[in-house]
Amino acid sequence: MSKSPNLVWLRSFESAARHMNFTAAAAELGITQTALSLHVRSLEAQLGCPLFTRAARNLTLTEVGQAYAFSVRRALGDIALSTTSLFGASEAQHLTIRIPISSATLWLARRLPDFTQSHPGISIRLASNIWADSAGRENVDVEIRFGRGDWPDVTSHRLTHERIVPIAAAGTPPLSHDDLQTRPAVQILGLQDLWQRYLAAFDIPQDATQSQFAVDTTIAAVDIVAAGGGYAVILERFAETAIAIGRDIAIVGQPLPIEQAHYVTRPSATSTNNTAAQLFTSWLEQIAK
Incomplete structure (x- = not known):
């Protein structure tokens, strides 16, 4: 050429x-x-x-x-x-990011200083939500969602490929299939399909599993598990971050790939001629694995 x-x-x-x-x-x-x-x-x-x-x-x-x-x-x-x-810059650059609270706490937030060190002229406003459809109406420059990327109101670009793992309190040996069937489980509301999918992958009857806790965030599930409240099935990247920051949990089973992933999204009718948003999206693609 x-x-x-x-x-x-x-x-x-x-x-x-x-x-x-x-x-x-x-x-x-x-x-x-x-x-x-x-x-x-x-x-x-x-x-x-x-x-x-x-x-x-x-x-x-x-x-x-x-x-x-x-x-x-x-x-x-x-x-x-x-x-x-x-x-x-013609004016100060401010970047508003909306992301599920567990994804912020157990993945993104601890990596944001790396971005701002490379781009000191950009200030970050992080807005967390539990459910994607409960997000506020405030303007956001970048939104990160977890799911299958088929939301009707936005265009989406896949960032990650995810796997799920069972976790238990630190020091727990790997769980057998019998353990998964009989030990108390912590379910995460909205993500029960991950828990059910893990059991189904190993032909473990779901109705035999006891569920003592149902929580609305992975963060709460991790803390209950760390305190000895049972086991949970969560994203492998969340489990690895939780262990790295000192949560008393352990991965006690093999990982299982899933279709759901983290996506960067934007309203379908919204322009993205925003330098800060473009830089941040490019950086996300580099850190997401």
Whole structure:
């Protein structure tokens, strides 16, 4: 390739890769869908390979497209950061992030200082909620949700691949299937399907398991388990963080992959021409595993 790709084409591709929808991407950039499609096809022609797989009502990134989208998003974020660093921001940058409270406490919050050290000009406001549909009406720049990514009111971009594990009080040996069937269980309201799925994966009858506690956050479940109140099934990343910060729990069974994941979302009709939000989303993709 004799020259670097057109920057306008790259911006169109990056937006389309985030939205997985040419119409939404075009609306974000303030251009027509036809123009955005032309930009992406021109970029593909210059690169000599397809970046998207196009089907009726379905747009997906090719493997090359996925890798390139990450690189382009990071490069555009670096350009924005360099511009701000050298020439200054026109106004203070404030970033409001909404995230489930357990995800904030057991994953994101302890990593936020790494982001602000790299981007000292951005201040963070973290707004936590328990249920996605109970979130307030305040404006947010970035929202992180846990689920299957099929919310009707937002566009979503998958960040993580998750596994679930059983946990018990520290010092508990690995639980046998009989233990899982008979020991008291702590259920997390709204996430009972994780608990049920883990049991079903090992053909453990669910009606035989005793449930002494039902709580509305993983944080509460971890504390009850640490105090000897039974076992719970939670995200492996939450369990690892809880152990790292000194909670008296142990992982007592093998991990099980699940379909649910953390997604970064935005209202379908909202523009994301927000440098701080773009930088934060790029950073999230780097730390999420």
